[in-house]
Amino acid sequence: MSKKQKGQTRVCVYPDWCKGCGLCVAFCPAKVLVLNAFGKSEVANEDECINCGFCELHCPDFAIAIKPRTRSAPGQPDPRSGWSDPEAEHGRASPPEPTPEPNPNPEE
Amino acid sequence: MADVTQLIHDYLRHNKKFPHVFCAGCGHGIVLGSLIRSVHALGLPKDDVVLVAGIGCSGRMAVYVDFNTVHTTHGRALTFATGIKMANPKLKVICVMGDGDALSIGGNHLIHAARRNIGVTALILNNQIYGMTGGQCSSATPQGDISMTTPFGSLEKAFDIADMCKAAGASYVARGTSFHAIQLDRLISSAIMHPGFSVVEVFSPCPTQYGRKNKFRNAVDMYKWLKSNTVKVETLKEPDRKPEDGRIPIGVFRDVEEPGLEERYFELQRKLMGQNR
Ligand SMILES: Cc1ncc(C[n+]2csc(CCOP(=O)(O)OP(=O)(O)O)c2C)c(N)n1
Ligand code: SF4
Ligand code: SF4
Ligand code: SF4
Ligand SMILES: [Mg+2]
Numbered sequence: 001m002s003k004k005q006k007g008q009t010r011v012c013v014y015p016d017w018c019k020g021c022g023l024c025v026a027f028c029p030a031k032v033l034v035l036n037a038f039g040k041s042e043v044a045n046e047d048e049c050i051n052c053g054f055c056e057l058h059c060p061d062f063a064i065a066i067k068p069r070t071r072s073a074p075g076q077p078d079p080r081s082g083w084s085d086p087e088a089e090h091g092r093a094s095p096p097e098p099t100p101e102p103n104p105n106p107e108e
Numbered sequence: 109m110a111d112v113t114q115l116i117h118d119y120l121r122h123n124k125k126f127p128h129v130f131c132a133g134c135g136h137g138i139v140l141g142s143l144i145r146s147v148h149a150l151g152l153p154k155d156d157v158v159l160v161a162g163i164g165c166s167g168r169m170a171v172y173v174d175f176n177t178v179h180t181t182h183g184r185a186l187t188f189a190t191g192i193k194m195a196n197p198k199l200k201v202i203c204v205m206g207d208g209d210a211l212s213i214g215g216n217h218l219i220h221a222a223r224r225n226i227g228v229t230a231l232i233l234n235n236q237i238y239g240m241t242g243g244q245c246s247s248a249t250p251q252g253d254i255s256m257t258t259p260f261g262s263l264e265k266a267f268d269i270a271d272m273c274k275a276a277g278a279s280y281v282a283r284g285t286s287f288h289a290i291q292l293d294r295l296i297s298s299a300i301m302h303p304g305f306s307v308v309e310v311f312s313p314c315p316t317q318y319g320r321k322n323k324f325r326n327a328v329d330m331y332k333w334l335k336s337n338t339v340k341v342e343t344l345k346e347p348d349r350k351p352e353d354g355r356i357p358i359g360v361f362r363d364v365e366e367p368g369l370e371e372r373y374f375e376l377q378r379k380l381m382g383q384n385r
Pocket of ligand 2: 013017018019020021022023024025040041058059060061062063064133
């Protein structure tokens with residue numbers, strides 16, 4: 001949690017994983033999120049996000065991620081996080097799967 | 109704050125069905141996240157961690173996370189955990205139980221694990237109810253509260269889990285909540301690194317079976333309640349007395365270094381083997 005500066009983050013909600021409990025909406029100090037007509041959390045004021053981390057730490061369904069904004073061209077992978085382009089993250093329904101680890105015991 | 113969620117996803121078994129079974133707003137999901145962050149912060153390899161779970165909503169945690177996991181029987185998780193720790197003391201054994209699991213059916217195992225000071229971490233998810241089976245009252249349901257089996261209010265007093273574990277001899281005893289996630293990460297990390305029996309009781313809201321019957325309109329209200337009805341134990345003038353305003357103390361209640369049962373056992377083994385030489 002560095003400086004509480006606005007406009008540094010991308011706020012990504014994965015609607016397939018969100019159950020609409022409303023915790024992120026109720027406790028976000030900057031009122032970034034709202035519940036939409038489908039009862040899911042939706043980003044309304046991304047530029048207000050102060051990167052406090054509350055939503056990420058408290059989403060019981062791991063359905064929300066805060067990422068730094070990058071200058072990589074749209075469609076290009078983000079070299080820092082291993083995620084694909086954060087611009088495109090907004091449109092994801094569910095989080096990307098983690099990269100598989102190499103098997104330490106290949107004989108198995 | 110970047111990558112908190114990504115980190116959690118790296119520890120989940122993505123071949124299981126997601127989103128997980130917990131209801132919307134269930135505190136158990138937050139505790140699962142906290143457990144993953146704590147293990148990650150300690151730098152423990154996944155293969156050195158064993159998650160032993162009982163039966164209940166809380167027990168479902170073992171299904172989703174990519175450690176060594178054992179989903180045991182109702183109330184007996186600590187007995188499996190004890191066996192695993194004695195057989196291979198190098199493993200970090202974490203035992204996830206509900207309040208019904210740990211105190212009602214499994215109460216005897218809990219006090220004896222504490223008395224023996226076996227080097228296991230008991231993570232007790234206290235939602236004050238039997239969540240999974242439809243909301244029957246547990247031995248942690250507060251007196252006067254409504255449940256499926258106490259429609260006019262429970263007549264019995266609830267166990268104070270932290271007090272009980274302290275009295276039974278656990279060498280690390282702490283209490284946190286699903287609302288205080290950063291503190292919970294710290295409590296779970298220190299419990300895992302603690303040499304003897306460590307207990308972390310977590311107040312973890314059950315909006316479906318407990319909240320609805322007890323005048324909480326929704327999950328958010330339960331977290332607001334946790335926010336305003338808890339107090340950090342270190343800010344209390346008399347930490348050993350219950351606050352008169354009824355707030356629940358959270359934090360570390362006991363942290364003493366005492367060798368765990370497995371250490372004493374291997375010490376004895378070394379001694380006896382030396383004598384026979
Ligand atoms: C020996 C045995 N008795 C009873 C049950 C039924 N049962 C399953 S879960 C449960 C209680 C769960 O409550 P708790 O441990 O508090 O977990 P929660 O679901 O609240 O997280 C009971 C009584 C069982 N599975 N096995
Ligand atoms: S906390 Fe998570 S599950 Fe709840 S509404 Fe927000 S994104 Fe959805
Ligand atoms: S990081 Fe903080 S300010 Fe940003 S959306 Fe989440 S809760 Fe709101
Ligand atoms: S019944 Fe209660 S404890 Fe079980 S998943 Fe639902 S909210 Fe959580
Ligand atoms: Mg319970």
